[in-house]
Amino acid sequence: MGRSPCCVDKSGLKKGPWTPEEDQKLIHYIQAHGPGNWRTLPKNAGLQRCGKSCRLRWTNYLRPDIKRGRFSFEEEETIIQLHSVLGNKWSAIAARLPGRTDNEIKNYWNTHIRKRLLRMGIDPVTHTPRLDLLDLSSILGTSTHLNFPSLLGLQAILNPELLRLATNLFASQNDNNINPDLLSNPHLQNQNPQMLLRKLQESQLLINAPNFQSNNSDHQFQHPLPPCTTSNNNVSPACSDLPMQPYSTMNSSNLQNNGQVFQESLLQSLENYSGCFGSNQSLSNSSNQSGLENFSFDSSVLSTPLNSSSTLVNSGGANTEDEKESFCSNLMRFDIPDSLDFEDLL
DNA sequence: AATACAGACAACCGCCACTAA
DNA sequence: ATTAGTGGCGGTTGTCTGTAT
Numbered sequence: 001m002g003r004s005p006c007c008v009d010k011s012g013l014k015k016g017p018w019t020p021e022e023d024q025k026l027i028h029y030i031q032a033h034g035p036g037n038w039r040t041l042p043k044n045a046g047l048q049r050c051g052k053s054c055r056l057r058w059t060n061y062l063r064p065d066i067k068r069g070r071f072s073f074e075e076e077e078t079i080i081q082l083h084s085v086l087g088n089k090w091s092a093i094a095a096r097l098p099g100r101t102d103n104e105i106k107n108y109w110n111t112h113i114r115k116r117l118l119r120m121g122i123d124p125v126t127h128t129p130r131l132d133l134l135d136l137s138s139i140l141g142t143s144t145h146l147n148f149p150s151l152l153g154l155q156a157i158l159n160p161e162l163l164r165l166a167t168n169l170f171a172s173q174n175d176n177n178i179n180p181d182l183l184s185n186p187h188l189q190n191q192n193p194q195m196l197l198r199k200l201q202e203s204q205l206l207i208n209a210p211n212f213q214s215n216n217s218d219h220q221f222q223h224p225l226p227p228c229t230t231s232n233n234n235v236s237p238a239c240s241d242l243p244m245q246p247y248s249t250m251n252s253s254n255l256q257n258n259g260q261v262f263q264e265s266l267l268q269s270l271e272n273y274s275g276c277f278g279s280n281q282s283l284s285n286s287s288n289q290s291g292l293e294n295f296s297f298d299s300s301v302l303s304t305p306l307n308s309s310s311t312l313v314n315s316g317g318a319n320t321e322d323e324k325e326s327f328c329s330n331l332m333r334f335d336i337p338d339s340l341d342f343e344d345l346l
Numbered sequence: 347a348a349t350a351c352a353g354a355c356a357a358c359c360g361c362c363a364c365t366a367a
Numbered sequence: 368a369t370t371a372g373t374g375g376c377g378g379t380t381g382t383c384t385g386t387a388t
Contacts, residue, residue: 015357015358016356016357016358016381016382017356017357017381017382017383018356018357037373038373038374039372039373039374050358051373051374052358052359052373052374053357053358055374055375056356056357056358057356057357059375060356060357061356061357088377088378089376089377090376090377091375091376091377102375102376102377103355103356103357103377104355104356106377106378107354107355107356108354108355110354110355110378111353111354111355112354
């Protein structure tokens with residue numbers, strides 16, 4: 001048979017905030033006997049508490065290796081990065097943050113980070129722009145101008161790589177930081193939104209086609225079209241071989257070397273989109289290659305290894321909420337090459 | 347000064363995987 | 368093999384404190 005129950009008779013057991021006296025009893029007992037056997041601990045320690053309550057009090061508050069105080073930039077960024085990968089696995093996140101408890105991280109997420117992401121229009125669950133803030137209907141309007149917010153709303157049905165590009169364009173537009181050359185790009189201005197939408201959807205239908213099936217357990221996919229080639233005739237991976245990577249999960253290994261890896265990934269993505277749209281023209285072979293060569297990406301923005309000091313964070317003092325929000329905004333932004341030809345992309 | 351409200355965080359509740367009996 | 372307790376986890380609630388009216 002099973003064990004005897006932990007808290008059969010809960011009457012007489014105290015609940016609510018712990019008093020300093022109770023804390024001292026628990027600390028002294030654990031110092032003498034060590035943690036564990038939480039069922040018998042309250043009785044042996046002279047506490048009118050449930051063993052579960054004792055364990056929680058110890059692990060979340062009394063443990064000597066707990067770090068108290070505000071979360072640093074580095075810690076906050078680590079939380080965001082890990083949350084984008086792990087979701088609400090607070091214990092797993094806490095395991096990567098020495099001295100922080102899962103409960104503390106969970107509280108900090110719900111009271112600080114989550115709200116800040118929402119203010120920025122980012123869904124704290126998916127770490128992508130919120131769909132409910134977008135006006136999908138305007139996509140089908142008659143405007144001859146590309147509607148970036150509308151494009152963002154297509155995220156659920158379109159390949160994320162291209163939408164990430166639109167995301168960053170939109171972010172730049174919102175911040176009034178968009179490159180004026182880009183806004184004045186005739187290829188964008190003259191683009192019929194309906195045609196653009198149609199092409200995007202067609203490309204996604206190809207990606208989702210039956211022969212675009214899973215290749216292995218890592219959910220890699222095989223491109224239905226002949227692979228694109230780069231300028232050096234290397235076969236580039238298919239569109240979905242570059243899985244969607246939320247801004248906060250772009251790890252340092254992908255973005256080091258002055259963003260070269262990321263630049264190559266983006267280039268391959270654009271080439272693959274070119275292939276998805278049925279164009280035989282490779283971006284790398286186009287006359288606009290020089291534009292991509294000029295493409296700069298500040299890898300330092302994202303090159304923050306876990307458990308290490310960030311190269312971006314001003315650990316010396318910039319620690320206000322506004323500064324953190326600004327920092328998060330930077331995580332969503334990268335430079336668009338001035339002469340990037342969207343006609344090739346489409 | 348009193349009250350209402352919001353933010354922060356400690357603590358509780360319920361569920362589940364693991365495992366002792 | 369089965370049962371049921373334990374420990375761990377995530378979601379939620381309760382309480383305290385600071386601020387605005």
